Amino acid sequence: MKNPYLIITVDGTSAVGKGTLSKAIAAKYQLKYLDSGTIYRAAALKLKNSGVQITEQYKATAEHLALLDHSSGWYDFYCISEKHQTYATIVDGKDVSNQLSSEEIAQLASIVSSDPQIRKHMDIFQQAFLSLLEHSPFKGVLLDGRTSGIDIFPEADIKFFITCSNEVKAKRRHLQTGEPEADILASLIKRDAREKLRKAGQVRPADDAIIVDSTNLTIEEVQRLAFNAINNR
Ligand code: DC
Numbered sequence: 001m002k003n004p005y006l007i008i009t010v011d012g013t014s015a016v017g018k019g020t021l022s023k024a025i026a027a028k029y030q031l032k033y034l035d036s037g038t039i040y041r042a043a044a045l046k047l048k049n050s051g052v053q054i055t056e057q058y059k060a061t062a063e064h065l066a067l068l069d070h071s072s073g074w075y076d077f078y079c080i081s082e083k084h085q086t087y088a089t090i091v092d093g094k095d096v097s098n099q100l101s102s103e104e105i106a107q108l109a110s111i112v113s114s115d116p117q118i119r120k121h122m123d124i125f126q127q128a129f130l131s132l133l134e135h136s137p138f139k140g141v142l143l144d145g146r147t148s149g150i151d152i153f154p155e156a157d158i159k160f161f162i163t164c165s166n167e168v169k170a171k172r173r174h175l176q177t178g179e180p181e182a183d184i185l186a187s188l189i190k191r192d193a194r195e196k197l198r199k200a201g202q203v204r205p206a207d208d209a210i211i212v213d214s215t216n217l218t219i220e221e222v223q224r225l226a227f228n229a230i231n232n233r
Helices: 018-028 036-049 062-067 103-112 116-133 166-177 181-197 219-231
Strands: 006-012 031-035 075-081 086-091 140-144 158-163 210-213
Touching (some): 006 018, 018 031, 018 158, 018 219, 031 036, 036 062, 036 075, 036 086, 036 103, 036 116, 036 140, 116 140, 158 219, 166 181
Parallel strands (some): 006 140, 006 158, 031 140
Antiparallel strands (some): 075 086
16 A cells, blocks of 8 residues: 655665755655654663663663653654754753764664664654654655664655765764764774674665665765655656
């Protein structure tokens, strides 16, 4: 059956330019933008603030899953600017947007998201956001993720998988966050290696994904390519 809404997934490893592309697609096609990286970062912060030790050996317990229960309302977000697709992230009623972009939280999110139970839990968590579309002006949803075209919305109308060289990724992230490029490069390589080898949510393209290597393309070129693919679907 055809989806009642337009569902687009944009997957790939960290910092390949998924966010910029996703926001542009969401704005152009009036889609609700969901950033799964921010959701995982918020989950890591929630666990950390609850005193959970997050090390490479991390394993989720029933207590951790309960802390991240959708119905408790621990997580929320709202749009600050529709035009620029900027969002504020709320954890336990507090705006934590400016605590989420550090490489420390990125590493914690990467570890937490590699636990199969957390992953299963968060897949369902993200699917539940489809209900936000009811009675909303949005025509669908854009999920910016890692494996969302496989695990979350396998029925998506169109799936993109973006790739990029590590050096270009680090340069782009440095311009965004101001953190030293060498530190970012080392952190990205560590995260990518963990996420490519992990048992759950191994980053890879869906069989029916359109693969775009953004290394030598400008933002505008990537967007043009994506818009053409969406218009011609
Ligand atoms: O996209 P990001 O850098 O904000 O994501 C932070 C971490 O969260 C990333 O290193 C891995 C994890 N993540 C994930 O496992 N699955 C997703 N769909 C999104 C993020």
